Amino acid sequence: MVTSIMMAAVLACGAAPAAAEPPDPTPMATPTPVWTPCPNAAGFECATVTAPLDYQHPQARTIELAVIRHPATDPAHRIGSLLFNPGGPAPAIDLFIIEYPFFPQEMRERFDIVSWDPRGFGRSTAVQCFATAAEYAAWFAQMPKGFPVGHEEERQWIEGNIELGRRCEQRDPVLLRFVSTTDSAQDLDLLRAVLGDQRLTYLGASYGTLLGATYANLFPDRVRAMVLDGNVDPTAWYDDDPALPTFLREHSDLGTAQTLTQFLDLCSRAGPSGCPFAADTPWATRVKYERLMDRLRIHPEGMFTFAVTASTVRTALQLVHPVDAAPNWSTLADLLQDLWLGQTPQSIASMVSVPTMPTEVLASSTGDLSLAASDQDQSYSGIEQVYALICSESPNPRDPHLYGPLAKFATLRAGTVGPFWAWVTEACSTWPGKAAHRYTGPWNRSRTPILTVNTVFDPATPYQAAQSMTAHLGNARLLTVAGYGHTTLSNPSSCANAHESNYVVRGVLPPRGTVCLQDTPPFT
Structure with missing residues (x-):
C-alpha cells in the first residue's frame, strides 16, 4: 500500500458490506440477440x-x-x-x-x-444526469479544465461536482445502485x-x-x-479505510511520474531530430520540462494552462506510437517544444477538451465525452457515467476539502502529474449512489x-x-x-x-x- 497522509480515515464513497459472492439469482431465460x-x-x-x-x-x-x-x-x-x-x-x-x-x-x-x-x-x-447534451456541455464548461489550481478553482470544482451528484440523484437514483x-x-x-x-x-x-x-x-x-x-x-x-483516493492507492500517480521520467530520458537520447523537446542530456531535458511547467503556472500559452498541460502529458504517455488520431509520445514531444518556444500548439489542441477522467486515451479520438452528442440530442456520454461506477464501489475520502492537501501530497511524491490523480475522484466525496452489490474478495x-x-x-x-x-x-x-x-x-x-x-x-x-x-x- 501507499504511504498514508497523516490524517484521520474518513467514511468511504460507495462503501458497503463485503460479500463472498451475491446470492444465486432467480433462474431467467437467456435472450437471443438479433445481429x-x-x-x-x-x-x-x-x-x-x-x-x-x-x-x-x-x-x-x-x-x-x-x-x-x-x-x-x-x-x-x-x-x-x-x-x-x-x-x-x-x-x-x-x-x-x-x-x-x-x-x-x-x-x-x-x-x-x-x-x-x-x-x-x-x-x-446509461447514467445521464442532464436532460440534454447541451445542458451537460454547459455544466462541463464551467468546470476547471484538467484539475483545479488555487482556492477559487477548487471551490468551482467542488461545487460543480456537488451539483452533478444532486442532478444524478434526481434523474435516476435506482440506476446509480x-x-x-x-x-x-x-x-x-x-x-x-x-x-x-x-x-x-x-x-x-x-x-x-x-x-x-x-x-x-x-x-x-x-x-x-x-x-x-x-x-x-x-x-x-x-480498500475500505482510505486515507487516500482510489488512484493514489493504485499508485497511478507514481506510474505516470516514472513513465514521464522515461519519456524525458529517451527523448534526450533520441536528440532533437528524433524528439524535438530534447536537451543535451537526460538531466537537462528533465530540467527543461520542469522550467516549462513552472512558467505555465504563471503564463499559460493560450488554452494550455499548467493543469491542462499536465493532464495532456498524462494522457499522451499512454501511447508510445500513433493509434488512430490519439495523442502519443511523438505528439507530446511536439507539444512541449511548441510551448517551450512560446507557441500555442494547434495540432494537439483537441486533447485539452478531454474530460477530467481516467478513461482510456483512445476515447479522445472517438469523441470527446464532454461533447459526445449534438445540442439537440437527449443521449450523450458524460463524465457522470465514470463517477457512477467508481464512486459507488471504490472508497474515497468523504470530505471534499481534503483533496487540496491530497493534491499537494501527490505533487510531493509524483511531481506535476500527481494532482490529476488526486482530484479525479473528488466527486466521490459527495456522490449519492452506493453499489447494491460489491464483490471485494x-x-x-x-x-x-x-x-x-x-x-x-x-x-x-x-x-x-x-x-x-x-x-x-x-x-x-x-x-x-x-x-x-x-x-x-x-x-x-x-x-x-x-x-x-x-x-x-x-x-x-x-x-x-x-x-x-x-x-x-x-x-x-
Missing part, C-alpha cells in the same frame, strides 16, 4: 441484449446492453467467442472498433471477438450464455482487468481462458490459470499493480513486457501476442519469468 451490420463499421455486427437491472430480482426492471462483434475470420476453425472490455471504465464499442486490428491474428481467426458498452455507459442503458463491477460481471456471464459458450474466454484491459478478476471469482468454474492486460490492484481499489477462487500482462512502465496501471493482481489471483502467470505505455494491446509486442495467442487458443501459459520486448522502441 445486424453496424453502421459505419464494416465487418462488425451489432445487437441489443436485455438484462436485469438487479440479478437478484430479474423480473423487476430491465436494462439494455449494446453489443458488438466481429465474426471469426476463419470460421471453419472457430473455437467460440472472446469477450473484450477495453477498460476506462468507459463506453467500449468505439474503442473496440479501433483496437480490433491490434488483436493477435490467430485470435481474430479462431474467435468471434465481442465487446459491449457496460451498463451505465454509452449506447447501453446497479452499475458496479459486480453487476457488470453478471452481465458478462449473461453474454457468455447468450453467445452459446459453456465457459468464458475473455481479454480485459486496464479497468477490464478488475472486471475479469471479479468474474473469475464469482464464477470460478466458468472460465476457459482469461488475459488481463494493464492490471488494477483489486485490494487497493476496494477473496480473489483466488479461479480453477483456470489466468494470464496477466503488464508493461514495466505503464503510466496508469503500474507494474507493481500487476504483481499484486497476480499474487492475489494465486492461479495466475505474469507476462512482463519490457516497454512503455498503457496496456500491451495498445503498445504492441509480437512476443506478447504470440504468448497470449498460445494461451487463449491452446491453453499453454508462457514459462515463468518470461519477458517480452515491444516491437518498436520510442522515438523511432
Whole structure:
C-alpha cells in the first residue's frame, strides 16, 4: 500500500458490506440477440441484449446492453467467442472498433471477438444526469479544465461536482445502485450464455482487468481462458479505510511520474531530430520540462494552462506510437517544444477538451465525452457515467476539502502529474449512489490459470499493480513486457501476442519469468 497522509480515515464513497459472492439469482431465460451490420463499421455486427437491472430480482426492471462483434475470420476453425472490455471504465464499442486490428491474428481467426458498452455507459442503458447534451456541455464548461489550481478553482470544482451528484440523484437514483463491477460481471456471464459458450474466454484491459478478476471469482468454474492486460490492484481499489483516493492507492500517480521520467530520458537520447523537446542530456531535458511547467503556472500559452498541460502529458504517455488520431509520445514531444518556444500548439489542441477522467486515451479520438452528442440530442456520454461506477464501489475520502492537501501530497511524491490523480475522484466525496452489490474478495477462487500482462512502465496501471493482481489471483502467470505505455494491446509486442495467442487458443501459459520486448522502441 501507499504511504498514508497523516490524517484521520474518513467514511468511504460507495462503501458497503463485503460479500463472498451475491446470492444465486432467480433462474431467467437467456435472450437471443438479433445481429445486424453496424453502421459505419464494416465487418462488425451489432445487437441489443436485455438484462436485469438487479440479478437478484430479474423480473423487476430491465436494462439494455449494446453489443458488438466481429465474426471469426476463419470460421471453419472457430473455437467460440472472446469477450473484450477495453477498460476506462468507459463506453467500449468505439474503442473496440479501433483496437480490433491490434488483436493477435490467430485470435481474430479462431474467435468471434465481442465487446459491449457496460451498463451505465454509452449506447447501453446509461447514467445521464442532464436532460440534454447541451445542458451537460454547459455544466462541463464551467468546470476547471484538467484539475483545479488555487482556492477559487477548487471551490468551482467542488461545487460543480456537488451539483452533478444532486442532478444524478434526481434523474435516476435506482440506476446509480446497479452499475458496479459486480453487476457488470453478471452481465458478462449473461453474454457468455447468450453467445452459446459453456465457459468464458475473455481479454480485459486496464479497468477490464478488475472486471475479469471479479468474474473469475464469482464464477470460478466458468472460465476457459482469461488475459488481463494493464492490471488494477483489486485490494487497493476496494480498500475500505482510505486515507487516500482510489488512484493514489493504485499508485497511478507514481506510474505516470516514472513513465514521464522515461519519456524525458529517451527523448534526450533520441536528440532533437528524433524528439524535438530534447536537451543535451537526460538531466537537462528533465530540467527543461520542469522550467516549462513552472512558467505555465504563471503564463499559460493560450488554452494550455499548467493543469491542462499536465493532464495532456498524462494522457499522451499512454501511447508510445500513433493509434488512430490519439495523442502519443511523438505528439507530446511536439507539444512541449511548441510551448517551450512560446507557441500555442494547434495540432494537439483537441486533447485539452478531454474530460477530467481516467478513461482510456483512445476515447479522445472517438469523441470527446464532454461533447459526445449534438445540442439537440437527449443521449450523450458524460463524465457522470465514470463517477457512477467508481464512486459507488471504490472508497474515497468523504470530505471534499481534503483533496487540496491530497493534491499537494501527490505533487510531493509524483511531481506535476500527481494532482490529476488526486482530484479525479473528488466527486466521490459527495456522490449519492452506493453499489447494491460489491464483490471485494477473496480473489483466488479461479480453477483456470489466468494470464496477466503488464508493461514495466505503464503510466496508469503500474507494474507493481500487476504483481499484486497476480499474487492475489494465486492461479495466475505474469507476462512482463519490457516497454512503455498503457496496456500491451495498445503498445504492441509480437512476443506478447504470440504468448497470449498460445494461451487463449491452446491453453499453454508462457514459462515463468518470461519477458517480452515491444516491437518498436520510442522515438523511432
